[in-house]
Amino acid sequence: MTKPTRRHVLGIYGERLAADYLISIGYEVIERNWRCSFGEIDLIARDKDRWVFVEVKTRNAAGFGEPLEAITEEKLARLRKLVGEWCRLRQVAGVQVRIDAVSVLVNQGHVKLEHLKQIF
Amino acid sequence: MALAKTKAMALFGLGGTLIDVEADISSNLPNFILVGLPDASLSEATARVRAACANSGLALPGRRITVNLSPASVPKRGSSFDLAISMAVLAASGAVGVESVEEWLHIGELALDGTLRGVHGVLPSLLAAKELGWLKFIVPADNLAEAAAVQGITFQAFDHLTQVAAFHGSTVERVSPREQEMLVKEAVGSSPCYSDVFGQSEVIDAMVVAATGGHHILMLGSPGSGKTMIAERLPSILPELTPTQAIETAAVESLSGIHGSISSLPPFRAPHHNSSASSLIGGGLSIPRPGLISLAHNGVLFLDEAPEFQQPALEALRQPLESGEVFISRAAGVARFPARFQLVMAANPCPCGFAWDPAKNCRCVEPAKSRYLHRLSGPLLDRIDISLKVNNVPKALQKERGPKSSDLRERVIAARQVGSSRLAKTPWQLNAQVPGAYLRRHWRPGAAVLASLDGALERGTISMRGYDRCLRLAYTLADLDGSEVPRASHIARAMFLRGAELG
Numbered sequence: 001m002t003k004p005t006r007r008h009v010l011g012i013y014g015e016r017l018a019a020d021y022l023i024s025i026g027y028e029v030i031e032r033n034w035r036c037s038f039g040e041i042d043l044i045a046r047d048k049d050r051w052v053f054v055e056v057k058t059r060n061a062a063g064f065g066e067p068l069e070a071i072t073e074e075k076l077a078r079l080r081k082l083v084g085e086w087c088r089l090r091q092v093a094g095v096q097v098r099i100d101a102v103s104v105l106v107n108q109g110h111v112k113l114e115h116l117k118q119i120f
Numbered sequence: 121m122a123l124a125k126t127k128a129m130a131l132f133g134l135g136g137t138l139i140d141v142e143a144d145i146s147s148n149l150p151n152f153i154l155v156g157l158p159d160a161s162l163s164e165a166t167a168r169v170r171a172a173c174a175n176s177g178l179a180l181p182g183r184r185i186t187v188n189l190s191p192a193s194v195p196k197r198g199s200s201f202d203l204a205i206s207m208a209v210l211a212a213s214g215a216v217g218v219e220s221v222e223e224w225l226h227i228g229e230l231a232l233d234g235t236l237r238g239v240h241g242v243l244p245s246l247l248a249a250k251e252l253g254w255l256k257f258i259v260p261a262d263n264l265a266e267a268a269a270v271q272g273i274t275f276q277a278f279d280h281l282t283q284v285a286a287f288h289g290s291t292v293e294r295v296s297p298r299e300q301e302m303l304v305k306e307a308v309g310s311s312p313c314y315s316d317v318f319g320q321s322e323v324i325d326a327m328v329v330a331a332t333g334g335h336h337i338l339m340l341g342s343p344g345s346g347k348t349m350i351a352e353r354l355p356s357i358l359p360e361l362t363p364t365q366a367i368e369t370a371a372v373e374s375l376s377g378i379h380g381s382i383s384s385l386p387p388f389r390a391p392h393h394n395s396s397a398s399s400l401i402g403g404g405l406s407i408p409r410p411g412l413i414s415l416a417h418n419g420v421l422f423l424d425e426a427p428e429f430q431q432p433a434l435e436a437l438r439q440p441l442e443s444g445e446v447f448i449s450r451a452a453g454v455a456r457f458p459a460r461f462q463l464v465m466a467a468n469p470c471p472c473g474f475a476w477d478p479a480k481n482c483r484c485v486e487p488a489k490s491r492y493l494h495r496l497s498g499p500l501l502d503r504i505d506i507s508l509k510v511n512n513v514p515k516a517l518q519k520e521r522g523p524k525s526s527d528l529r530e531r532v533i534a535a536r537q538v539g540s541s542r543l544a545k546t547p548w549q550l551n552a553q554v555p556g557a558y559l560r561r562h563w564r565p566g567a568a569v570l571a572s573l574d575g576a577l578e579r580g581t582i583s584m585r586g587y588d589r590c591l592r593l594a595y596t597l598a599d600l601d602g603s604e605v606p607r608a609s610h611i612a613r614a615m616f617l618r619g620a621e622l623g
Contacts (some may be wrong), residue, residue, distance in 0.1 A: 007336050066150055066182030067181060068149055068182050069149075071149050101149065103182075114182075116148060117147070119148055
């Protein structure tokens with residue numbers, strides 16, 4: 001692997017924060033950074049009997065808008081496809097799934113974390 | 121609270137519907153959805169509102185914002201909903217007071233920096249909303265004069281989003297208001313005066329008659345004889361508009377995007393002869409818009425070079441001349457606009473203009489001449505009570521100044537006073553509006569007075585219609601002389617003013 005850039009470092013940091021947060025509210029984190037040919041799912045967790053697929057967006061200061069604004073319709077469509085692909089490969093069927101988003105905003109040492117459930 | 125609502129107004133013609141603007145903020149990906157039958161320009165409001173709020177220090181939450189305009193079945197258009205949408209959203213996000221926002225109706229367009237811009241149709245919106253029982257309004261400072269003209273409402277005028285937000289309880293830093301330049305409309309005295317017209321005392325006298333009775337008038341004369349000057353000065357001798365009339369006229373102007381203060385000077389509209397029927401009568405692509413005749417409501421419509429107008433444009437005037445209003449049907453529905461105007465037409469006697477000029481040779485062939493004036497159709501001329509020749513001013517009279525408009529106006533007001541007691545018992549306000557049948561039945565002067573008129577009718581020199589017009593004019597002339605009933609001299613002068621029947 002190539003040397004991670006600053007952006008990668010920030011992203012990895014945000015994903016770790018998000019995972020810690022989900023564990024703290026009682027989710028069980030099952031997989032991190034699962035990849036296939038269509039793309040990547042940042043976090044896969046279980047909230048009791050629900051499978052939760054989480055997109056994590058990390059930003060450094062809000063100068064260019066909320067981190068969540070970066071999740072476009074296109075990105076959502078890709079996530080849905082990825083969820084299907086994951087279920088097929090892991091042979092998970094007949095379960096309830098949900099797509100969540102977590103935004104991590106880092107601003108001069110302060111970290112603001114937001115968790116949106118069921119983002120369709 | 122994630123839910124808030126306020127009021128806005130959807131105009132259609134001069135009427136309108138109160139619109140509930142509801143905003144909901146839900147825990148979802150950032151998005152701004154506007155539903156409830158907005159047209160293209162209104163759909164763009166989301167972009168303006170988002171930017172205006174962000175640039176005013178009132179950033180919208182990064183959540184899904186849904187704004188609903190209800191009733192959803194009423195078509196809504198234009199940018200005047202921006203302020204209402206932004207206030208509903210800000211209230212839903214907790215930035216301003218929910219209850220405060222709910223109490224007011226908001227009108228205004230937002231610039232990206234949060235400046236509140238004036239919009240068309242504020243005056244009719246306020247009038248229509250008042251009619252529907254809504255009395256509290258927030259309007260752009262640009263439209264202050266229009267709001268101030270409406271009696272019995274409470275309003276606030278602002279020129280920046282932050283001021284409105286602060287008014288509703290936000291702690292945002294207010295952008296200080298701009299200096300308001302109060303538009304002072306030129307006073308009546310500064311409008312053109314009949315003392316600028318030289319040596320046309322006879323025609324000016326006829327204009328006084330026209331002004332008194334509200335008679336439509338046709339002037340025929342060579343180029344350069346002063347027809348246009350004389351017509352332009354008619355508003356200067358008409359009585360000032362009553363506050364109700366001034367507001368009626370200003371409401372149409374507001375709809376057409378003419379801002380400014382409410383003027384008591386009767387409007388004067390002089391369309392070019394190339395104007396289409398829809399530009400005169402009213403039109404619009406799918407939504408009815410007022411035409412020039414409605415902008416001339418309570419004032420004067422002057423058709424210079426009347427025979428040069430397109431036939432359909434001229435004929436379209438007939439119905440509004442009769443009813444004082446016009447109904448415009450378009451895909452979106454039918455709108456009624458007021459159109460009680462005084463028609464003044466000017467025409468040359470022939471295409472080259474010199475048929476009656478002793479000094480110049482007319483080069484028109486006979487058929488061309490007769491065709492020219494025939495373009496003014498019988499039914500249209502039927503509605504013209506006064507038609508007269510305007511001759512070139514002879515050298516001897518070229519130094520003779522016309523009377524002052526202010527003096528003439530006093531005469532007109534005094535004469536209308538005389539006639540008002542007679543008209544009080546009828547549904548009409550001016551002599552010109554009284555139909556012939558009513559005139560003949562109820563206002564008959566003695567047989568001796570009518571002798572000359574009856575004689576002319578018997579000889580066939582005037583028609584029944586001409587008879588009615590003479591009678592109507594005679595009453596106006598009597599009013600000007602301060603007499604209750606016309607005398608024989610009034611009838612004689614009326615027959616002269618009515619002019620020869622064309623063609």
